[in-house]
Amino acid sequence: MALSGIEIFKLLPKTNCGKCGVPTCLAFAMSLAAGKAELSACPLVTAEARAKLEEASAPPIRPVVIGSGERALKVGGETVLFRHEKRFENPPGLAILITDVMDTAEVGARLTRFKELSYIRVGLKLRPELVALRCDSGDAARFTGLVSRVKSESDASIILMTSNPDIMATALKACAERRPLLYCATMDNAEKMAALAKETGCPLAARAPGLEELSLLTEKLAQLGVKDIVIDSGAGTPKQALHDQVMIRRLALNKKFRPLGFPTIVLANEMTADPMKEALVAATFVAKYGGIIVLSDFQGETLFPLLVLRMNLYSDPQRPLATTEGIYDIGGPDENSPVLITSNFSLTYFIVSGEIENSRVPSYLLVKDTEGLSVMTAWAAGKFGADTIAPLIKKSGIADKVKHRRIIIPGYIASESGGLEEELPGWQVIVGPREGAHIPPFLKNLKTA
Amino acid sequence: MALELPKLTYSGKIKEITLGSGDTAIKVGGETSYPFFTFEGTMPNLPRIAMEVYDSTPQDWAPAALEPFNGVISDPLAWAQKCVADYGAEMICLQLSSTDPNGANADAETAAATVKKVSDGIKVPLIVWGTANHEKDTDVLRRVCEAVQDRKLVIGPVEEGDYKKIAAVALGYGHTIAASSPIDINLAKQLNILLSNLGVPDNQVVLDPTVSSIGYGIEYCYSVIERIRMAALTQQDEKLAAPIIMNVARETWKSKEAKMATELDPKLGDSRKRGILLEAMSAWALLLAGGDVAVMRHPEAIKLVKSMITDMSQS
Numbered sequence: 126m127a128l129s130g131i132e133i134f135k136l137l138p139k140t141n142c143g144k145c146g147v148p149t150c151l152a153f154a155m156s157l158a159a160g161k162a163e164l165s166a167c168p169l170v171t172a173e174a175r176a177k178l179e180e181a182s183a184p185p186i187r188p189v190v191i192g193s194g195e196r197a198l199k200v201g202g203e204t205v206l207f208r209h210e211k212r213f214e215n216p217p218g219l220a221i222l223i224t225d226v227m228d229t230a231e232v233g234a235r236l237t238r239f240k241e242l243s244y245i246r247v248g249l250k251l252r253p254e255l256v257a258l259r260c261d262s263g264d265a266a267r268f269t270g271l272v273s274r275v276k277s278e279s280d281a282s283i284i285l286m287t288s289n290p291d292i293m294a295t296a297l298k299a300c301a302e303r304r305p306l307l308y309c310a311t312m313d314n315a316e317k318m319a320a321l322a323k324e325t326g327c328p329l330a331a332r333a334p335g336l337e338e339l340s341l342l343t344e345k346l347a348q349l350g351v352k353d354i355v356i357d358s359g360a361g362t363p364k365q366a367l368h369d370q371v372m373i374r375r376l377a378l379n380k381k382f383r384p385l386g387f388p389t390i391v392l393a394n395e396m397t398a399d400p401m402k403e404a405l406v407a408a409t410f411v412a413k414y415g416g417i418i419v420l421s422d423f424q425g426e427t428l429f430p431l432l433v434l435r436m437n438l439y440s441d442p443q444r445p446l447a448t449t450e451g452i453y454d455i456g457g458p459d460e461n462s463p464v465l466i467t468s469n470f471s472l473t474y475f476i477v478s479g480e481i482e483n484s485r486v487p488s489y490l491l492v493k494d495t496e497g498l499s500v501m502t503a504w505a506a507g508k509f510g511a512d513t514i515a516p517l518i519k520k521s522g523i524a525d526k527v528k529h530r531r532i533i534i535p536g537y538i539a540s541e542s543g544g545l546e547e548e549l550p551g552w553q554v555i556v557g558p559r560e561g562a563h564i565p566p567f568l569k570n571l572k573t574a
Numbered sequence: 575m576a577l578e579l580p581k582l583t584y585s586g587k588i589k590e591i592t593l594g595s596g597d598t599a600i601k602v603g604g605e606t607s608y609p610f611f612t613f614e615g616t617m618p619n620l621p622r623i624a625m626e627v628y629d630s631t632p633q634d635w636a637p638a639a640l641e642p643f644n645g646v647i648s649d650p651l652a653w654a655q656k657c658v659a660d661y662g663a664e665m666i667c668l669q670l671s672s673t674d675p676n677g678a679n680a681d682a683e684t685a686a687a688t689v690k691k692v693s694d695g696i697k698v699p700l701i702v703w704g705t706a707n708h709e710k711d712t713d714v715l716r717r718v719c720e721a722v723q724d725r726k727l728v729i730g731p732v733e734e735g736d737y738k739k740i741a742a743v744a745l746g747y748g749h750t751i752a753a754s755s756p757i758d759i760n761l762a763k764q765l766n767i768l769l770s771n772l773g774v775p776d777n778q779v780v781l782d783p784t785v786s787s788i789g790y791g792i793e794y795c796y797s798v799i800e801r802i803r804m805a806a807l808t809q810q811d812e813k814l815a816a817p818i819i820m821n822v823a824r825e826t827w828k829s830k831e832a833k834m835a836t837e838l839d840p841k842l843g844d845s846r847k848r849g850i851l852l853e854a855m856s857a858w859a860l861l862l863a864g865g866d867v868a869v870m871r872h873p874e875a876i877k878l879v880k881s882m883i884t885d886m887s888q889s
Contacts, residue, residue: 207804208796208797242841243841244841336579337577362885363886364887364888367610367886368611372580376579379580380580401850401854402878404855405851405858405882408859409858409882412863413862425840425841425843426844426845426847428843429841429848430852434788437792437793437796438792440793442797472794475789475791476791479790479829483830566676
């Protein structure tokens with residue numbers, strides 16, 4: 126994929142004019158190779174060299190943006206097969222299906238669910254991005270009516286689903302500025318769909334049965350000038366879809382096979398009629414390389430686990446998620462409630478707060494910013510000792526919330542208790558359990574003591 | 575020109591081992607590809623689900639998790655028999671929660687008697703799980719190993735802190751060991767090396783890499799399991815080529831999201847379905863990473879996962 130500095134240098138004008146900001150073309154080439162400079166800084170590069178360089182430096186899976194504004198969704202741009210190799214980049218967009226033969230109340234209910242089903246977790250907002258509008262009526266006016274309604278009632282990014290180019294053209298007129306994904310081009314309608322995509326700058330989905338035909342179709346679309354493509358291998362079962370997703374990802378990353386170097390779309394809604402199972406099908410392609418996943422419907426019980434799984438698998442393995450420093454009220458604590466302190470590694474926070482909740486003992490949980498490190502690691506790194514905990518307790522305002530002066534520290538940092546009592550005159554330091562699971566019995570016993 | 579599909583050639587194979595004994599013994603492992611990548615390898619034994627049974631009456635369980643076991647939750651044998659008879663359990667995992675030193679702290683004798691009773695009353699393979707307290711597990715699991723001599727159990731968790739004492743006894747009675755280590759590929763490997771240094775044969779070890787559920791660090795377990803499978807299948811790391819067991823249910827159902835009543839947060843949807851799906855999706859995601867036995871609780875969650883396993887494997 127990436128060219129070396131020397132390979133880039135060969136394509137540069139070699140004038141050493143310095144207009145790019147560095148003295149020599151070789152130095153500029155090195156900066157380009159390191160991703161520290163933009164080719165546009167060179168005023169003399171030939172169109173031919175530019176094309177070659179852009180081609181060579183293009184990501185193996187093209188990032189594609191669907192929608193506009195706040196809900197715009199970027200998919201693709203992936204660089205690995207396994208998240209531990211680096212990280213997954215752009216979480217798959219989740220789409221709720223709405224058809225133009227659903228009655229108006231059903232459409233309204235789906236738009237409401239789309240809007241309302243969002244969740245805050247570790248300071249991140251989890252929510253779906255897309256509505257997939259499908260023309261089942263065969264009637265352009267009716268479909269366009271649905272599209273216009275969705276456009277005015279929702280800020281969702283839109284997928285327009287019809288393989289009839291005339292119906293697509295009409296519907297697209299109603300929402301082109303929202304940059305919908307056009308689903309889909311096939312071998313039969315490729316020219317007309319490509320023309321619509323080019324005219325409006327909208328991304329285009331290509332659907333063909335099997336990877337070979339699909340690659341022929343995307344090559345055709347590329348020749349017709351379409352750049353932003355989303356691909357569908359037409360898999361009708363989870364098993365076939367898993368095969369296709371794996372092969373597409375490997376071909377794009379390991380073989381640099383451009384015709385399949387695009388984000389994918391998976392129609393989970395067509396693989397089962399059971400909404401619970403559909404959620405598992407969708408989960409499969411959250412883990413295994415889906416770019417967009419269409420579901421027949423969203424309900425809290427199916428969407429919430431999927432959104433959290435998606436956040437989990439798309440988190441950066443090298444950067445732990447962290448919770449904000451501060452006092453967390455659990456179970457409606459009062460001035461006599463216990464105060465516990467822990468680190469701000471989000472997993473630690475979730476487990477500790479969950480176990481406090483399980484104990485049914487209303488408590489304050491003081492979370493210290495340990496830069497996302499767990500208790501042990503933070504302690505070893507000098508970020509969770511008496512010298513840093515004491516100032517937090519003083520400035521947190523916890524002393525105004527409780528009458529007592531007792532602080533419970535994690536069992537793993539028991540050795541800090543003496544130091545902490547010295548730093549915090551008047552406070553009693555209690556060593557809590559090492560493991561989250563032991564918090565409930567600990568708190569229950571504490572209460573009776 | 576035909577498009578050439580980049581199929582992976584695997585140089586390793588997951589060990590095939592037998593859980594239980596007699597007519598109802600079940601083979602697990604034996605895979606020669608990543609999970610469900612049957613287009614380039616084989617999965618001779620599909621992943622299995624073991625149903626959980628507790629030896630003390632569950633406290634604070636979600637109503638949805640209790641409902642399928644109405645009337646049997648205080649009787650481990652009846653509970654296990656119900657799992658087999660009514661829900662078609664292929665294996666039972668008996669969680670010795672009564673022995674928790676932070677809880678009822680039942681003695682080893684009593685726990686072993688319960689295990690014996692359950693063992694005598696069911697035919698399917700039996701997994702027995704302690705509380706991960708080294709001292710207590712050493713005491714309890716050794717007694718369990720002695721108490722059941724007419725069939726082969728799976729005994730876990732056997733950890734670095736107690737493997738010497740537990741493994742020696744388990745080995746003596748021919749039981750299989752679930753080698754448990756905390757979410758780390760190197761620690762998993764190290765424990766397996768220690769076990770084989772002790773003389774435990776490879777065909778008597780399953781790996782428990784420690785799992786967690788959706789929203790509670792599943793990504794760490796997911797990646798550790800993927801890395802274990804990668805090492806076993808593509809780098810011939812024999813010490814990581816053991817079948818993997820995953821204690822999913824406990825981790826899922828203790829989370830507040832799995833328990834919370836529908837009316838407390840309507841946006842989270844139907845409480846019952848949410849709990850079932852959190853369990854099923856956690857198990858399924860981990861099976862996609864690479865697991866051979868998932869310990870699960872709710873019959874409907876199990877049904878969903880089994881249906882995915884079937885879909886992914888049938889030709």
